Amino acid sequence: MTKHILGFDVGGTKISAVIGNDRGEILSNVRKPTVKHLGKKRLLDEFYSMGTKAMELAELDNIDSIGIDFAGLVDREKGVVVSSPNILGLDNFKVVEEVEKHFGVPTVLENDATAATIAERIFGSGRGVDNFVYLTLSTGIGGGAFLNGKLYRGVHGMAGEFGHMVVMSNGPNCGCGRKGCLEAIAGGKGIARRVSENISAVRDSALFSKITPDKIDAEMVFKYMEEGDMFAQLIVEETIYYLAVGIVNVINILDPEVMIIGGGISRAGKLLFDPLRAAVNEEFKSMKRPVKILQGLDNGPDLAPISIPLYNF
Known part of the structure; x- marks a missing residue:
């Protein structure tokens, strides 16, 4: 019997409510911009209204379970958002307890990068692979890893913070x-x-001289490189x-x-992956080994x- 799941993704730019099933099919998607001053009560109100709307669009009266992912530090076991960088006032937020009470179904909480790693294991390039690392390249850089077939969380549940390894001594502030840190540069x-x-x-x-600095983003840099802008080419080469x-x-x-490389920047496709694979092979030096570098799921944030x-059931 097909399981139907309601998923909430709380990110830096958007909050989404998604209905999907255990075959990886997305049946509906409701999105709203993230409001930094939303707070606990208003966020719950958004969850309730968006979740109900997503169920209506998917033509479902019932769901089997709920998954919630947040950017930031979460306590999965207690169902608590410890802190969130994107919405103020969510410290020690018992979100699972409240959502379970409203919808009446089992609810599970995860960090967003960990959730994306799980999605790759179930639906993406990590299927059948016991040892893989997922790296998300987005506004920031995070990730996760499956080692010997098991999700590696670390002692404090904070494993996979790959964006906070230092790759440039005395580089830009993170x-x-x-x-x-890698995140501050790439x-x-x-x-x-x-x-x-x-x-x-x-x-x-x-090209860059025609726009204001606040409008510049990574997608634009790759686009301008493809159009022949030498400064964009330099920035992309340095990033890679x-x-x-x-x-x-x-x-x-x-x-x-x-x-596995996912996140918004990975959508640059061959512009990113071809030179990145070459750069990784060069950087291996004498430690070279056959590691595949693959693009993550197109709809990873939804899944x-x-x-x-x-994964938890």
């Missing part, structure tokens, strides 16, 4: 407080910052070099069979919350 915000900080190069670029350094660090530590209860 939101975590360190300098030169995450979406880091890429945009590196462009906008180089005022003279922006002014000399026929530091990504390769970080990826080889992870491979040297965990020795996975597969590295992530759907996957959580499927």
